[in-house]
Amino acid sequence: xxxxxxxxxxxxxxxxxxxxxxxxxxxxxxxxxxxxxxxxxxxxxxxxxxxxxxxxxxxxxxxxxxxxxxxxxxxxxxxxxxxxxxxxxxxxxxxxxxxxxxxxxxxxxxxxxxxxxxxxxxxxxxxxxxxxxxxxxxxxxxxxxxxxxxxxxxxxxxxxxxxxxxxxxxxxxxxxxxxxxxxxxxxxxxxxxxxxxxxxxxxxxxxxxxxxxxxxxxxxxxxxxxxxxxxxxxxxxxxxxxxxxxxxxxxxxxxxxxxxxxxxxxxxxxxxxxxxxxxxxxxxxxxxxxxxxxxxxxxxxxxxxxxxxxxxxxxxxxxxxxxxxxxxxxxxxxxxxxxxxxxxxxxxxxxxxxxxxxxxxxxxxxxxxxxxxxxxxxxxxxxxxxxxxxxxxxxxxxxxxxxxxxxxxxxxxxxxxxxxxxxxxxxxxxxxxxxxxxxxxxxxxxxxxxxxxxxxxxxxxxxxxxxxxxxxxxxxxxxxxxxxxxxxxxxxxxxxxxxxxxxxxxxxxxxxxxxxxxxxxxxx
Ligand code: FAD
Ligand code: SIN
Numbered sequence: 001x002x003x004x005x006x007x008x009x010x011x012x013x014x015x016x017x018x019x020x021x022x023x024x025x026x027x028x029x030x031x032x033x034x035x036x037x038x039x040x041x042x043x044x045x046x047x048x049x050x051x052x053x054x055x056x057x058x059x060x061x062x063x064x065x066x067x068x069x070x071x072x073x074x075x076x077x078x079x080x081x082x083x084x085x086x087x088x089x090x091x092x093x094x095x096x097x098x099x100x101x102x103x104x105x106x107x108x109x110x111x112x113x114x115x116x117x118x119x120x121x122x123x124x125x126x127x128x129x130x131x132x133x134x135x136x137x138x139x140x141x142x143x144x145x146x147x148x149x150x151x152x153x154x155x156x157x158x159x160x161x162x163x164x165x166x167x168x169x170x171x172x173x174x175x176x177x178x179x180x181x182x183x184x185x186x187x188x189x190x191x192x193x194x195x196x197x198x199x200x201x202x203x204x205x206x207x208x209x210x211x212x213x214x215x216x217x218x219x220x221x222x223x224x225x226x227x228x229x230x231x232x233x234x235x236x237x238x239x240x241x242x243x244x245x246x247x248x249x250x251x252x253x254x255x256x257x258x259x260x261x262x263x264x265x266x267x268x269x270x271x272x273x274x275x276x277x278x279x280x281x282x283x284x285x286x287x288x289x290x291x292x293x294x295x296x297x298x299x300x301x302x303x304x305x306x307x308x309x310x311x312x313x314x315x316x317x318x319x320x321x322x323x324x325x326x327x328x329x330x331x332x333x334x335x336x337x338x339x340x341x342x343x344x345x346x347x348x349x350x351x352x353x354x355x356x357x358x359x360x361x362x363x364x365x366x367x368x369x370x371x372x373x374x375x376x377x378x379x380x381x382x383x384x385x386x387x388x389x390x391x392x393x394x395x396x397x398x399x400x401x402x403x404x405x406x407x408x409x410x411x412x413x414x415x416x417x418x419x420x421x422x423x424x425x426x427x428x429x430x431x432x433x434x435x436x437x438x439x440x441x442x443x444x445x446x447x448x449x450x451x452x453x454x455x456x457x458x459x460x461x462x463x464x465x466x467x468x469x470x471x472x473x474x475x476x477x478x479x480x481x482x483x484x485x486x487x488x489x490x491x492x493x494x495x496x497x498x499x500x501x502x503x504x505x506x507x508x509x510x511x512x513x514x515x516x517x518x519x520x521x522x523x524x
Contacts, residue, residue, distance in 0.1 A: 006182055010035045012031070018138070018365060020365025020385075032150070037175055042155045046210075048135055052115070052133065052250040070378055073280075076375040076501050078231075094384070127252065134383060170358050187408065189401035194364050194368075196215070200483070202340070202438055207342070212486070213485075213487075215348060222361065225522070229493040231346055240298065250319060257304075262297070282375075282376045289447045301334035304330050345369070351396075354394075370389060372385060433480060437464065447505060454495045465484050
C-alpha cells in the first residue's frame, strides 16, 4: 500500500483520549494548541468501561490519612508514599471540579452516595448511573475539552513511534491513518503519552481491544525507563462462559453483598482472608485460583441471588443488561466467574509531574508509573489517578514547553519514511501469533508464574520479535509488534523478581524474599 506523508505542527501532542489524556488536554489548551490522537473510535478506552467508581475522600466519615493507609496496605509495601500522598490529597479537588463541570455522581437524597469496595476501610467510592462511572467522567471531560477550544482530536490514528532528536529529546510522533492511507508526522514542543494499559496481552482480560501496551513498547524504543512491569493486576471476577467475552463483574457487587461460592456451592473466602470477599484484589484472585485447582473446575460463582432483584437491577444496570444480552440473569442464579487480566501497575516511569526520563516526553494514567499503586492497585484508585496525574502531567508538559520552540521534522526521519521497507505477513499469520502470544502470557506469565514458564514464554516471544522487524503500516501488525515487546518486558521483569509481592506471585518463590523492596527498571 502506498501511503502519503503529511506534516503537522502543534504545541502539544497527546497520545490517548481516556481520562488521563483528556484531563491533560484541558490543562494544555490553556498553554497552546493541542492535538489528541486516539487509535480507535473517540471514546474507545478502558475509561469508557470503568464500572465500580472512583475512590475519593468526600464523606464526613472519611479521612485522607485513611485513604492513604488503605492504598499503601493494598500496594503490599511497594507504593511510593509521595505519589500516594499526592493522589489522596489532590483527589477531592479534582472530583469537586469534575462535579462543577457537570459530572452527575449517584446520590442518596441530597448527598453523594458512596459504595464499598475491597480493601477500603470506608465507603468512599463514588459511582455514576450505577455502574457507568467511567462513561460519565469521559462525557464531562469531552465536553470540557470542546469548550476549552484549541484542541483538535484525530481518531482512528495509530501512533507508530515517538520521534526523538539527536539530543535524545522527544519532539513528536509518527501516526498512521490506515483508512486514509496517510502517515502523519506530528511535531510538538512536548508529547504526552496516555495510551492506557496492556490487559490484551493476556488471553483472559476485562480490557477493551485498544489496551495492547503500545505506550510501553513505543516509550521503551524511545529510550525511556519503565518500572514495576511485573505487577499485573488480575481482577477476580470476570464472566466465565465459552464464547462470551470476559466481561467485568464489578468489585462493587461484592461491596454490596455479593458472595463467592465454589463449584460445590460453598463459600470459601473465609479460608483465605478475614475480610473474605472484600480482601485485597490480589488475595481474592489467588484464592479463586487455588479453589479452581482444588476443585478441578474452570470457574467459581458470584452469587447475588440473596439480594433484592430490583435493587440489583437498579444498582448495576449496565452489568445486568449486558449479562442479560448473553442470556444470564444475575438476579436469578449465581454467575460463573474467574479471574482476568485487568490493570497494569507498571509503566513508563515518571515523576509527580508526569516527566519521563526522556526530555519532552510526559506520561499519565495507566501507561505511566508513578509508583502510586505499588504491587497491587487499590480498587477505584485508577480513575482518580487519571484525573490527578493527568492534570499534573499537563502542567509539567506546559512548563517544559514554555522554554522550547516548535521543532521541525528531522530530514533523516522523512527520508526513512519515504524509503520504508516492510515485512510481508498475511492477516492470518498476524492473528495466529497474536492468539498464541495471549495464550502463552496467560498460561506462563499469569496469576502464578515460575522460572520454567516465564523462560518458555521468553523463548517464544524472542522468536516472534526477531521475525517481525518492520511491520507493515497496518494496525494489527503494528500492535502485534508492540504486544511482543511489551510482553518481553513484562516477562523479563517477572523473571527478575524472585519473590512474591502483591500481584506478582512466583510459584517457585512464594515468600517476599530479602531484597523485595527493590524496583525493577527496564531500559533499552
Ligand atoms: P484509557 O482510558 O485506556 O485510554 C487509552 C487511550 O489511548 C485510548 O484513547 C486509545 O485509543 C489510546 N491509544 C492507545 N494506544 C494508542 C496508539 N498506539 N496510538 C494512538 N492512540 C492510542 N478504574 C477505576 O478507578 N474504577 C473503576 O471502576 C474501574 N473499572 C474498570 C472496568 C474495566 C472493564 C476496565 C477495563 C478498567 C477499569 N478500571 C477502573 C481501570 C481504569 O478504567 C483504567 O485504568 C483507566 O480508565 C485508564 O485510563 P487511561 O486514560 O490511562 O487509558
Ligand atoms: C471494578 O468495578 O471492579 C473495577 C474497579 C477498579 O478496577 O478499580
